[in-house]
């Protein structure tokens with residue numbers, strides 16, 4: 001059963017960073033189901049990226065795998081040259097790549113701090129900059145979309161929920177919230193739409209320990225009013241909508257997709 005039925009992205013070209021696994025992989029497949037050609041960016045998991053390319057081709061879609069570390073300017077520039085060189089232009093960037101390197105605050109190394117900032121924040125900056133350059137060069141192509149390009153930033157509920165033991169991660173996501181809004185404000189005039197999705201607890205390798213055992217899952221569910229742990233498909237569906245003209249008037253917004261995690265569930269009985 002396909003996730004997406006309507007071909008709302010027919011003819012468009014998308015790049016999804018960090019899409020060899022997890023939420024990024026689901027987003028890539030869903031964009032392809034909606035008719036887009038999709039570039040699968042990966043840093044080291046060439047095999048995973050190849051599997052997602054195969055999956056998209058099996059659905060009758062078009063995909064390529066592109067290697068780049070999003071925190072490295074030269075690699076990002078080369079990746080965009082490769083994608084734009086292959087398909088002529090780009091219509092959708094999903095800034096998805098992100099990592100967690102957790103530690104109690106006083107044990108957190110400068111390397112852990114800098115690496116998380118480099119991937120989660122600088123990586124989104126570098127990729128968005130290349131995408132905006134291309135969107136400005138090409139402008140609106142009415143047959144494809146009523147906007148000149150769409151950027152969707154994958155953030156986290158921790159762009160507003162503080163997270164002890166994860167100070168580098170939550171700081172990067174908090175920074176991303178204002179990055180997204182400031183960029184959206186700057187480029188809306190050029191008909192470029194920038195928005196974000198902020199997932200809550202989604203079953204992926206990044207948070208395996210939080211849902212892997214029944215005890216851990218029961219603990220996690222206390223934080224989720226809707227009483228289920230999320231699936232990557234929950235995020236992928238929303239990203240397709242944000243990339244399509246169905247959301248044309250949505251500019252600079254964050255969609256929290258979290259089963260209600262941001263509703264302060266502790267206050268259901270307390271307060």
Ligand code: BGC
Nearest residue numbers: 156157200201202206207210
């Ligand atoms: C983190 C996950 C965590 C979720 C909810 C995400 O941004 O990457 O590890 O389970 O937020 O706390």
